[in-house]
Amino acid sequence: MGDGDKAGSIEQGLARALARIGLPGPEEITRLTGGATMESWRFSTAGEVFVLRRAPSLDFMKDRPFGHGTEAAIIRAARQAGVTAPEVILNLEASDGIGSGFVMRALPGTPDPRAILAMEQPGRILTEVARDLARIHSLGRGDVPPDVPEIDYREGVNALRLQFEEAGGDRPIIALGLRWLLDNIPQREEPVLNHGDYRLGNILCEDSHLTGVLDWELAHFGDPHEDLAFGCMAVWRFARYDRPALGLGSLDDYFAAYETESGRKVDPARFRFWTIYRTIWWALGCLKMAAYWRSGEDRMLERVVISRRTSEQELDLLMLLEQDAPEEERARRVILPDMSCIYLGEASQPEMATAIAEWLDTLKDKLTGHDRFQLAVARNALGMIAREADLLPASRDLLLAEALLAGEKSLASPQLLAELKAMAIEKLSADVPKYPALRAARQKWIGEH
Known part of the structure; x- marks a missing residue:
């Protein structure tokens, strides 16, 4: 189900929930970016802006230490203690038909x-x-x-x-x-x-x-x-x-x-x-x-x-x-393998992944909200595929x-720290080469500037 279809379903459930506290139905429902576990939806009603925090189903909450009712109570207690926590105005009920969650008054500011x-x-x-x-x-x-x-x-x-x-x-x-x-x-x-x-x-x-x-x-x-x-x-x-x-x-x-x-x-x-x-x-x-x-x-x-x-x-x-390692092990030289690879003839796997990522980039102006965020995630995934095809780091050793x-x-085992350093650099270079700590590690461990 896409965000558009979800928004329609959520609008009906929210209308039922908001009616319990005397508010009209929601308007301008938009899914916020991020949220790999829970979903957040921004909407307006009665001239104010609110945020719905929800799990897509009640089953999604079954292995968690507590449910949204407890989470909402914690937020209320924190707010009363002077924490800049949001104001929770209602908890979802099963009869609302849109999973588990609660509604908060939107706060100013950016999470970026x-x-x-x-x-x-x-x-x-x-x-x-x-x-x-x-x-x-x-x-x-x-x-x-x-x-x-x-x-x-x-x-x-x-x-x-x-x-x-x-x-x-x-x-x-x-x-x-x-x-x-x-x-x-x-x-x-x-x-x-x-x-x-x-x-x-x-x-x-x-x-x-x-x-x-x-x-x-x-x-x-x-x-x-x-x-x-x-x-x-x-x-x-x-x-x-x-x-x-x-x-x-x-x-x-x-x-x-x-x-x-x-x-x-x-x-x-x-x-x-x-x-x-x-x-x-x-x-x-x-x-x-x-x-x-x-x-x-x-x-x-x-x-x-x-x-x-x-x-x-x-x-x-x-x-x-x-x-915690001995000085001689910390100072030991880290040797990285040659990661360069030149392709001739037909397109390689990394080249095809790169081509798809470049095409997806042309679509970003046609998308908004969470769909645009997902497109960026897809491009990151293709980048990982392209880099890993050139480099298969031996990061697993049972x-x-x-x-x-x-x-x-x-x-303290001879050579071990240097080998682990090389392993960490190789793997992260394939997965997330722009990670800031990687640059710091390369400077510290191999003297790269």
Whole structure:
């Protein structure tokens, strides 16, 4: 079903839902871009603008820790605590016939990371981000529904290990990271409410001010350092790899602002643990996207493309872990194979993929909204196919992964770190060659400028 057909179906269901609170039916329904798991639809009614957040079916929610009713209650509690969270005006009901979800009053600002990073006062946004996180972390068990889960650190690491094994257990860099987690689990800290997905892409900003915090579906109780670390991952800094705090500024400024607002001291060791934990979590989350697609459960194009972003996290993970290697291994030369390939005669597979991508580019002005976004995703997928045909990186090695996970090999093993560095660079060069951390890694590891 295309976005146009969906909009017609959603319009009828929304009209039923809005009638319950005395509002007329929706107008100008448009699907917002992004949203690999949930859909967001913008519409107007009674002279105001709202956003519907929904899952396409009730079955889609069956394996989640809590439903949209709890998510909406968390948002309401956060808003009451002074967080720049949206105002939820109603929850969908089964009789509305459009799945599970809720409606929020639209907030000003843009979620576009690049637009936010280009604003004049990123430091001010960072201070407001730290303020909002501190307010989220002030919420206790009595403030939210009882089904909001608490993460047990060791159970969380074991769950990642199980997920890794279910995905083949053959990625040496992820295995190395899992071994590190198992060896460095911190003591439990008094849990606080975590947003769970606090990063660029899930916040709104306007005129160098934070105007909204979105996407609360991963909220849980746990270590506050987890929330602090997640938004600082390299993948969520986008073009500003040089600004380690959400792409907006320095960690020192970020921690100072958070400590002032929360009265809680930031522990760098715990921050590092959760940065590594969440990097592995997202690497495995990317892998799982392909499994969703293969199962037929969700054939969304974005899922297969996101699955290839595992290589971003593998490189980020190795850059986080290498500081534990002996100096002689960190200094060892990284040798990359010759990736050049010249084709003669009939068109090659990468040339055909490139030709299709160039043709799709001619259609972008004919599409709008989510369809235009999907076209960009399709072009990215074709680019991956073209590059991988020239380069088939040996990123899978079951025996090496098992040895690393068992602790039989480590970063102290001669030549291993250099080999993993070459593996990470090759794979990411095929998958996402414009990833900012790749340039930093090439400069650091092979002296490329």
